[in-house]
Amino acid sequence: MASLIHCPHCGVRPSQEFSIRGDASVVRPAPEASDEAWHEYVHIRSNPHGRHREHWQHVAGCRRGLVVERDTFTHDVFSVTDGAAVAREGGR
């Protein structure tokens, strides 16, 4: 477990203040997309060894959703960005 997360709003905080909300790389399909596409989006997850992008929520702090890029093997944290900023960049 990566024990210290640098929240862009609150500064360096212990990971106990956060809640992990899962893979941030999956993209929600269109409402009319096929059942297979929805099944893939809702249920199927990879379990990567290494660099991974995840949604983290700072529940005990600013309560914002964040996108944390970290290594699942070494626990290094590469970047932490506000979820809203990431969504805007992606045009969502």
Next chain:
Amino acid sequence: MTKTYISRHPLEGRIPLEPGIRAVDHLEVPRRQAIVTVMAADGEDTAVAAVLATMSEPSLRCVGPGEWLVVSQSETPEGLQRSLALVLAETAYVLDQSDGRIVLRLSGPNVRRILAKGVAIDLHPSVFGLGAASNLLCGHVNVNLARTGENEFELIVMRSLAESLFDDLRLMGREFDLSADFSG
């Protein structure tokens, strides 16, 4: 049938009626306090922050981006909410929290050492200076911690968790003979 509701402070059973000897490190519990949440509407963050910065008496507690707690000793909860709603109008959502939150004020030369037992952030004045405030965990309890003086901190906690946090703080302060009493 009419029912009379009596407002009761959640720490009334915890703090003895007779005030004991006040130690140098003291935990003060204000009986009444107006606490209001202000949440900026989408895209209005800077405009709301600018308006709040111009207000004189009530103190401002940062919660997250575009969200604040406004605390006032002198104003009534209704009055504070009304005046904020009037000033901020359409740019923010204003909600009274006075009945749901409790303020605990820690002061004394050893407060930083007391708080360090439960709080995981750096409380040195160069990092967490006067007027700084943030939501964080104290033990397992969510609190809003603010520095209100060189050796003074205020914790705002949910009413239902106030007793638990109070007990924790008493335990954290036992080494320094922390005293506790109501004020106001």
